[in-house]
Amino acid sequence: MGREVSIGIIGLGGMSRFHIQKLGEVPGARIVALCDVSPQALEEVGAQLEVSEEKRYSSIESLINDPAVEGIVSVTPNDSHAAVLLACMEAGKPLFAEKPLTRTLEEAAEVLAFYRTHPIPLMINFSYRNGPAFQFARQFVADGKLGRINHLFVQYMQDWGSTVKKTPFLWRFDEAITGTGVLGDLGSHMIDISEYLTGSRMSELQAMLRTIVPERAHPQTGEPIPVKVDDFACFNVRFEDGAVGVFQTSRNALGCGNQHEVTLYGEAGTLHVSTLNDRQAVWTYPKEDGSGTITETIEVAEEKGINPWREFVGLLRGEQVATPQIAVLEDGYRNQLLLEAVVQAHHKGAVISVKDLQA
Template sequence: MIRSKVVSVGLIGLGGMSNFYFGNISQINPLQVSAICDTNQELLNNIGQREGISQDKRFIHIEEIIASPDVDAIISVVPNNLHAKILELCILHQKPILAEKPFTLNFEEAKNLNKLYKRNPIPCMVGFIHRYTPSFQYAKKLIEENIIGQIRYIDVRYQQSFGAPLFNVSYLWRFNKEVTGTGALGDLGAHMIDSARFFVGEFHSVSALMETFVDKRKDPITGEPRHIDVDDFTSFHAVLGNGVVGNFVTTRNAIGSSNQHEVTLYGDFGTIHVNIERPNEIDIYVRGETEEIPVLKSERVPEIYDKTILGDFAELIINKQNQDMPIFEDGYKNQKVIDCIITSAEKGCFVKVDSQEVLWEKVKSISG
């Protein structure tokens, strides 16, 4: 059981995602946001005043809030190029952290962090929030109960529409490779990778395709077009644990898809389908005792599967429990798969994840 002690949380990054944490953390005993950090002084003061956070608990510099003796734990909601730095500082100052995904900007950063973490581990969670969707939690239980038998194939999609030319979205940090690392792959694809690992197991090999549909967007400051160097679309095939094969597609250019992350698991005896846009429902194709063939059954998810990432973060800090939580290792392995997907797309080859070995090249260069 979680003790009644208050865990003083420092929130780094006051952009749009911070509203999710401000809106939900008050419901989680014993977490309490007591300090905030952002480089935008006006935003810092406005939110500090709104949330009743005193002036001395409003920080401009990241290391100061992490090092503060009045801060017990950190929640980080910042652009991708700051992820590794904040994780490193939390390890050095031994502060528990809930960090955003993707884990780091690239796998080199992830490898360096992993070495540091192994010497000085801390309670660490990564924000793979979609595994906390009630239908995902329930599906995990049904899989463990062998309801659909051995899983043979998993189909995972994560599609949004905001990047399509129809909406004429201006240039922003998510389109800048130096800040974000990748486009749809790191933003949405990281969740697909986590969902597959959550349901099925580890990735063994990948074969990928990455495309940029909109290669220029207008700079909102200068009005001039800026080149886009990250992906709008990524698809990949994979082989996972127990020989499960997977098909994955992600894009931010799918008109009609608001926030459509869905997973379909095909087993020997049936199929399970979940979608975050229907968080409390699950589709199951199984054969009942009186049926000759499987039939579709849409079920309401029992309330016991409604848990939150913030609740688990509190549990990890106080009771050190981490069963099925997205912890440091999950972030590290996720980033490794992302790196293999990029390598596969760039080289036109299958890549083995464990060793990052090229298994088969589609095109071989011929030197004179």
């Protein structure tokens, strides 16, 4: 075990509790400071982790500038992503941040410009890169076992926003906080994983966004609140290598708890991976005599995946990160650019060239 490292956590919502759990499994990782707007959350988590009261902050800047904090894990709503990134760069503090990079492309451009003059060790948590089956698929493609990829299908389906679930108006439905809806939340993962697995970049796309549930109840009063962000999104993409991709994501897919999957259709066969079992890959390929196909389920060892919390702790110790597969700021910026391309394609009802958007 290496030396102990001191970590500060910004944001103490549900996803943050998962990060805290995973950091607790990394030898030498010690959470020494917390930040949240909720005094109740600070008290609860602070007591659980035995973080002293003077290290429980309500101000992002106060935690980031605490000299006892070596690195930051930020798990906040989208509207504070840019502020956390910029403050960490200003203070020179390494950061492990949730996706999407920022709320808007304009914010992402500001962050990228500042990063170029104030670089810090930085990891963006596009978490599905980490899964063993997804890592297997990336290597499978890189080794040329699929041959040329002709087309791919990517979907990310959840059902917690369905009408029958009666989910109230949460921050993920608030345009001022989230920017886009299911597109920025789940669609950002689909965009990242498709370029990551194929090794090719999106060049042009067309899209359609929809709000299936147009209003939701205020969580306290029950009064209806209009929903101005999408809860369904679909888009078609052409990649630079000629492959075509079909994408869909929804919060209204009954029976889908957390179903993120990719099917790659290549010249040599078809490869399918899914979060429904991220230790299996399904490989379909032709028989040697051409009489049909064989479908093989390949078991993938857990250690083939990536542990980003262990990688971050290694980063704080000054060790070389064990894998270059972790997303960095430039990956986050590109993801934000492609999210904006989807939005523009929807509004214009036209095919959008990514190159034109970059210009």
